[in-house]
Amino acid sequence: MKRLVSLILAAGLAASSAAAAPPPPAAAPVASIDPRVKFKDGERYLRDLSDGLGVPRESICKEMSQYDCFSDAFRIVLGGVEGPNLLVNSPLEQAPLTAPIAVDRVALHACTARVDLDVATPAQARLLKGGGRGAPGAAWKQATTLRIYDAVLRRAPTADETRRLVAFYDEVAQGRPARSPEVKRDWVILGCFAAASSLEAIFY
């Protein structure tokens, strides 16, 4: 929590000084000459999301409100094994066609569950916090972006990443009442979803 607060403060300071002196662009990443990554199997992925979003593992993703997304629904598709009944003793070597769809589904479930908790118990909110009754300002969007990245990817967003997600708010709000709490809710869920289903969240 301390880390989150300090990150928010840092983001606020950065935002306030942005007009005077834009931060220098981050150095371009160096491409690995041997880029080997591992796919987080579904259980690891769900535990990471559970930990980051503060939603209990057993309730973070339920299909039909009752079947666990990993152990009941997408275990093999998401790289798990199940020896006793399915005789699948090792993870699939290549992600199947349905894996990205299942990951999107799991991420959407998890982010919706988190934001629903935020709405139900604002005092314990993790992502959707404050913002007042009117249309939210830039500072709130930036702080929320920071909260999303911190919870899902365990790092602060870059300036470009913040700019992109903040700009996405306008897409979500398009054609809808500016004061609608639904707009904020939808933006937070979808911002969380985009981060939680990103390559960085899925592979390690």
Next chain:
Amino acid sequence: MNGNWSRRGFLRSAGVGGALMAAGGLTPAQAAEQQRERAKNPRFLIVLSAFGGANLVDSFLSVRETESRNGQVVNAYPDSLVQTLGDFRAIDLQSKRIGAIPASFTANQSNFVKAHGRDMMVVTHTGTSVNHFVAQMRSINGNAAWKGRTLQEATALTYGAGYPIPNVHLVNGTGFTEWGSDTSLPLYAYGERAPTPNLWPLSLDGYKGVKGAPARDLFERARKLRNEQIDPNSAFFGTFGQSERIRHWNTLRGESLRGVEASDLITKLMLFPDSPAMPLAAHGLSGSALGQKVRDAFPNYDFDPLESQAALAFLLLRYGVSVTVTLGPDGGAVFKKGVSLGSGEGLGEGGLVNTPISFDFSHQANREVQALMWDRVLRTADRLITLLKSEEFQDGESFWDHSMIYVATEFGRTRRRPSGAMTFGSGHDLNNGSLIISPFVNGGRVLGGVDPDTLLTYGFDPETGRPELGRNMTEPEIYSGIAHALGIDTPGAGLPDMRAMRRRA
């Protein structure tokens, strides 16, 4: 986004490019046109795997005791149990036990022959391995007969272009669903796992049925943001973006994902009706329009793995999702719904639906297990055929008119038995044969034969089908016969012409 990031381009090159190589030297335009034409008039391959050795001398090639000079010590049956129906034999067996297990059952083979004998063809062959997994793989790749590609992959390659998921594997953990060793094929030709048929349709749409999610169009915008801005500009991608796994992932996220979701397969393939177990309506979903029909055919779909596989297999073909499906009993015992063990009274009639390790439980009780498991496989095939016959494909032709069921198995079982024994165990034997059911095959025929004294099968002339004592058909020959009956071109493969296996031989 830079030029290297184009998933569409990657898919195109991975897909069509590979297909061209496989098609054997056609220009890209010619190959694409050929694929489109083939996809309009497909042939469907259903691999019904028979794990553990479905033995032909316990079914359609059975021999009467009085026909054999060794009738008491080889696996010849009492004369009264063996029926002759055209070219085929059949065993209908009732028993109160399966070896040491008190489990009463009634098994029937003759009904299937009477109903589908015209489309049945039995071919003899001798395999090259009695290792389960190896022999399973060889039953579908013909012991690497054609660059190592499986029959399912060859079918998907020939007819599957444009189908959302051409090749679906419903049974797991077996060599029957192992990918072939030909890595040059387009991605769509390889088998897609559908490990839990009842819930698998939920993995065919990333959005539908997620309660409380924002509107779909906003969800799609979030995907676009992720795909086009967040991911390609991330430091993670900059460092690891050329990883094979990430490239593959991005390929899947592209057109193939959109094709699957656009087909609304989450609805079409949903076996369940709205119910407390699957509250579809409460989650904005609904069951398949053909759900009731498949549930009537496979009423135990909700607990019997084979029935759920078969139900989904039908829907995959019927809705134009796939051109080949692989299903079959797996290694687990299945009991009738409501049956529990431990009462001390044994299992009542039909209480055991699937023996542990399926046909391979013949190690304990050959005849009982073969009878029960053949009955199970044939019932499944019968219901699938009935469903496929009931649905029109095009121009008055049914789906069955375009289909083949290949009952794939690893090997046969050893033929010896203690003198006069009805219950005995058997081992693995290379010598056996296969059952193939299709309007495309030389139906109503046994190709090859069985020596009544040894109960070993012998082969046939590939051109005429005439039995040839002393000849054993090989795995590549059977592979070739199946592939050619399916209308699959095999340029440059050097496969033999097995005209005898085709209906219009």
